Amino acid sequence: MRTTAVVIGAGHAGLAMSRCLAERSIDHVVLERGEVANSWRTERWDSLRLLTPNWQSRLPGRPPGEEEPDGFRTMPETVDLIARYAEAISAPVQIHTAVTSVRRTGQGYAVSTDRGVWRSRSVVLATGACNVPRVPALAAALPRSVVTVTPDRYRNPEQLPEGGVLVVGASASGTQIADEIQRSGRAVTLSVGEHVRVPRAYRGRDIQWWMDGAGVLDERYDQVDNLERARGLPSAQLTGSDDRRTLDLNALTAAGVRLVGRLVGLSGGKAQFSGSLPNVCALADLKMDRLLDRIDEYAAESGLEDSTHPRHRFEPTALPTAPPLDLDLRSGEIRTIVWATGYRPDYSWLDVPVLDRKGRVRHDGGVVEAPGMYVMGIPFMRRRKSSLIDGAGDDARDLCAHLASYLDASSEAARSAASTRSRSPVSLPRLQGSAR
């Protein structure tokens, strides 16, 4: 089977790319191991809702929906959004087709699947950043009496044994899961490392509305001071709910959750926690205040002072006086550990040497160093919003333009090589910076 471009993954990122390829009449196929929006269907807990409001799902070519713009989609609604989008743009998705390898060939790539081999001149990796839950190595030495679960397998508190729960990680997943487990009557201890604290709403508007307006989400990868750090940030402590509540550490403390430092060791059946909790909270509070400063500046510059509530600051994170530095996991107090310690991508099927020593794709704003190969939908790939549904459109447009230039240039090179037998170097136009 031959095509010009193979897109691997039919989530929002792969579909946005499909739409842009179709606009340029570039022949392509979207390969999907399961159904459209597979991870959203199979790897999310029951109560999860999108962290971004409904208006913030501006996928290219998506017809306007009928949803409440300021609401937050449940998982079935999110699956529905993406599935309807695939239909609306008539994406050429081949479902139940698992890619088993991608190799370089003379003219491009051979993409092997469990349903045959595709040959194409370019490949777009849109399998996402959250394929395999990260679990610390010390998990292997846990007492057997402790049950462990990762967020992709976690569904609801009722699936857990009665008794105490240690949730490790205070990102969006960790804080939401800690909150609902605590409310189920199980005593939760939350292990907190570096985290990103933001309020759900500020000055009467959703934080995403502010970040969108102030251009925070449009910040480009080549404009930030420390890209490595920006790409490694955990997800912000946000939850989508009808009452638009803020779910920060203060809210969790009020709900009865016990905070401890980052889990750093396991010794003699005891979990050991870092004494750095005050500093990680100080870092998060200062970072939140810098964001709010920026929002206030934007509000002043943009004449939003009158239409929004007055500026204010939130209470600093309240610290427990002496958080425990260890916890005996054999005492029976902790029956379950939830590893909300992030995810890593799985490129085990990618037989092209483009991974760095940590198994991440080396890329420049989504342009992978192997010619004709692109990646989509990973954190801060081209912009701060790259991992959001709302960020896929701008990234797909940019990368599709690059892909089209690559196809033109390589066709031109092939033609001139055939006619003159000389080798013209393939040169590509630099991507135009589309600063907001």
Next chain:
Amino acid sequence: MKTTTKAVDNGVNVQALLDAREALSEAPEATKFTWRATCTWVNGTHSQSTIDGFFGLGQEQRHRTEFTLEADHPEVFASEDHGATPVEIVLCGLASCLTAGVASVAQLREIQLHSVTAKLEAGMDIQGILGMDGDVRNGFDGIRVTYDIDADATPDEIRAVVAQSQKRSAVFDILTNPTNVTVQVN
């Protein structure tokens, strides 16, 4: 926004550190350092440590000169007080590490420092070291560090420098996180 009339200079060559980080990303083996100290018993609780060589950047390195450090215990412990107690030296290590970080981070962020003073306090219940109560730990029950910093920056910018310094501090890490310690006898 502050207007800078003259270049910020905290005496830290940040460019050299940034260049080193860049160069080391190409040569990960050169990032492995080994630090050493030699301690000799003098008499009673008095000992003298010398610090001279270390390993790093792929080879043996030396300080410009050998340093010595006296340690002892005060007279209330029936000792002769020839030097700081080891736990006080630990506090100095933390303070110096954090303060070096404050200077470096401030330099990187173009914040001119005028004065930096850290005061440290650590509580300890000596029932632990005296073996009176097995439930009391030997070490500190906590360390409190208080900085007084005069710099050309807002209070939040100064707090952010101090927070970042903790985040990048080796001694802060050593004190807040467990470390395997192996003691052998030849």
